[in-house]
Amino acid sequence: MNGNGEARERWVRSGDVELCVAEYGMEGKEEDARRPTVVLVHGYPDSKEVWSSVAERLADRFHVVLYDVRGHGRSSAPRPLRGGFRLEKLTDDFLAVADAVSPDRPVHLVGHDWGSVQGWEFATAKRTEGRIVSFTSVSGPSLDHFGHWIKHRMRHPTPRRVAQLLGQGARSWYVYALHTPVLPELAWRGALGRQWPRMLARVEKLPPGEYPTPSLPQDAAHGAWLYRDNVRERLAHPRADAYAHAPVQLITPSGDPFLSERLYDDLDRWAPGLRRRTVPAKHWLPRTRPGQLAEWITEFVTATEDAGGGTTSPAKGLTGDCGPFAERFGGQLVLVTGAGSGIGRATAFAFAEAGARIVAVDRDAETASRTAELARLLGAPGAWAETVDVSDEQAMEKLAEKVRTEHGVVDVLVNNAGIGLSGTFLDTSPEEWRRVLDVNLWGVIHGCRLFARQMVDRGQGGHIVNTASAAAYLPSRALPAYSTSKAAVLMLSECLRAELAEHGIGVTAVCPGFVNTNITATARFAGVTEKEQERLRSKSSRLYRIRNYPPEKVAGALLHGVLRNAAVVPVTPEARGARLLARLSPRALRAMARLDPPL
Template identity: 55%
Template sequence: MTIRRRTVHSGGLPLAVFEEGDPANQTVLLVHGYPDTHVVWDDIAADLAVDHHVVRYDVRGAGESGVPADRSGYRLELLGADLFAVADAVSPDRPVHVVAHDWGSVQSWEAVTAPAAERRIASYTTMSGPSLDHLGFWMRERFRRPTPRHLRQLLVQGVHSWYITAFHLPFLAPATWRLWLARAWPRVLRDLEAVTPRPGHPQPTLRQDAVRGIELYRANMRPTLRRPRERPTEVPVQLVTLARDHYVSEFLSEGLERWVPRLTRRTVNATHWSALLEKGPVVADLVRDFTARVEAGQDHAPPESGQLVVITGGGSGIGRATALAFAEQGSRVVVGDLDLASAERTAHLCALVGGRGHAYPLDVSDGAAMDAFAQQVAAEHGVPDVLVNNAGIGHSGTFLQTTEKEWQRVLDVNLWGVIHGCRAFGTLMTERGEGGHIVNLASAAAYLPSKVLAAYATSKAAVLMLSDCLRAELAPAGIGVSAICPGIVNTNITRTSTFSGLTADQQAAKQEKVSKMYARRGFPPEKVAAEIVRAVRTGKAVVPVTFEAKAARLLGRLSPGLLRRAARLDVG
């Protein structure tokens, strides 16, 4: 696509402006950060130009634009005025959608929070660059109330922002750029930023303007943070948090709703620069979706907001308790179950506790059905943030007693059901590129051998190992995997469990006996659900839940031979 160049003058400086796409379409204005130029947007600009009028410009002091005479020429008010000058030149009759990164975001906040900014700026998508005024108030609040959490945040961000202090040192910072960083930059991108150089792929250009750009920090950081201004905005803002950002911590946006009532939060599994240089299609899709919703007047509190959680076997027991636990946090919950009526009941309960529930019939043992279910969920609700592979069945019997048909049934549900779910939804999560979490329900039986649980224990041990393998594979995509290992939990699985070598009457009697034993144990499924929610939040890999599950895991590490001898004992 042809790139058209023009020059726009602002504050006595020429700004190099680059346009592509049809000017009749909505205008998206891309603002780069430090030490970049407009080239850093190449991938995203090419993607958006298909259906947008895309405009980029080299900010003052960078690339082909003019250079201020002294430090005062880098002040935020001048940088904000530059944005308005470019917007007025390229889209005089319609507000523009601004997308910015790093220092591009910092200076764009200056324009976005200007009085009546909503008349010229239709929306703002910001990545890795807070408003310095908002940051100033954020710091004041933490120094005023120095709780352990606040002190930790200040310490962590201080470590991440070491370079800002270095940039204020006279002579040293420019000399460091000239002598070392310019040569080391490709290695920084490869090793720290996970950016793989490839032919034709844009890279930040480090020339003399990288040294000059240090004045951005010197002209604005200390003055603004010392005396922050009240800077609210009515512009719809999409905050894209980069999950692996080495410089801007996600907690810097805490309380941002105070200044931005029309705020949408999104997360991309990317480092500071890989978001632009490796995840261009993902970012472009976020911008495209947000601008479309803004143009349709649906940017604020969209009807389908909140974390999306998919739970298999959610019609009862641990699945239902988990659905309610997530719903209480405001999540959207999709429940799949072989018993549609039970799934619908769970969905209804989710709505009563503050979330939103949706029910679907689902046979997890059917791979094609799981694939169709995943596609339907994605089409109607979006790609889930969390998948809980909970559906399972119980079975008791020695190896020689268990028939081939019984083995097949147990493995089809307990193992293949998890495989089908991980494959169908893991693929969607990976393609989306925003991370996620998969929870697989294993069991203490996964590491606690028993001669009367041959098929069941084998299926759960396989789920535990599958989770370990999948965790390693999906880690680069920012997708966590947790295996939950309950012990004896009071659910209705005992009433549907089967037993090898028993008549129908004996089966019923055995189910009744085991159900009473589990009921006497009295461990509720809600406690397992709480551990599942916690595992998603913390990313814990393996979670034994009950006392016996924790004890068996510890004993298996300390004395596995003792567990093997105990497995020979006769159990009820």
């Protein structure tokens, strides 16, 4: 048996076809025999090679099995083709593979696209009960559930349901095309087959390289019968007993051009205890997000094994244990600057509770390490501390490259690091101006420039959050430097939002009001003695404690802002009121700006 990074191939007989099966993660050692088996089923028009990057990542912990679906890759095709791709026969193939690779233990099933459509059949059919421990569905619905979804909306139409039907109907244009006789085969064996790899690479922003298998034209021509043999019949006559008999994890890319997220609105009815994950990407996640998929599969398989000991009963604790934002942020990589305390630390914790991986950045190594340590305890599957001064351009460049190399491209960037400075314009020295702009503005510019470039190059979207302040739109005679820096951050965020939208990257500016953090204890007051400095810090800290608006509320609003892709998120009543007043009566705000602060 080959090592974990290589695959051993074998052939498995199923009726009149020979299936090509590849196995990773088995070296013949005694402990290998105890590894859970994970079976990955590919979609259309792919072959098993589409899973290679995911399989290599899983092979260190699991016995990983890939197989070419009949008529694809190196597996033989049924004769005749018509009727040879029915879901019942595909179920025969799965059982034959499962019996060959894991005869004594049930397997964990993962499917993408048509592999997921098959997987739903396997996970709900009576004759497969007891052979599947868990099922992870990626970008592929059950045809039975889809049929019930259509019938429900046709029997009980509302404007919203009709719009959902029409929207999914438009997305399914290729299904109609594949039902036409002869033409799909001619197209795939001709120009479409030659152009498909380049088309897919351009649309999905795939890394350079050849298409996973040279048999694409033949695979796609054979695979047209997956649609012809199954779609119309199952949509017209969906099974009434299509209930999952194993825990299910649903992974849906929010940018899928073929499948609406609304298709899964009623899925809890069919899969009790469903765990849902959403990733901002397009359709071909096994190729564009192999690391993300491998992490989610690993987590789900491990949780199922730990909870059920390899049984097929739904395991407790598989849902709702990563916080309310787990569906969106679970497994994503989130970098937070200024994470050693205050809003930054609370934000890192909120993402950790949602199951995100955390990079906690702060100029104080001890507080950054503490944040990372606590983030792991709160549920982050990985959390790392980095010590960086965000105003240092070269240090930020090194950080960006280190994070990309060691952990991957950041999915959510939170530019939160900032310092406070109070004092009139005439009392503020040029050095104080430079320092507050270096941290509050240039720190944000460095983060946006470096990490946004990585997001754009990856081509799978992302999100940037910049912490501004209500001071960005609330003028004050006592905060000219601080307010200027935050107003610049707010405008930078608006400009970036316009520029990066075409790349699927959202930008949100968070504008807190008076929040009880330690920024008041470290803020500087221009033009006063050190003794007066300490008195003013103490008094401002006391006022903020009396106000007592916790940073955890800001973190919650921040996560909601990312979910909604909000442009601006004012937090605290005074921040929302000031923003409304700035729009309705800017003259009143200018009058208030002349007042001395209560210090």
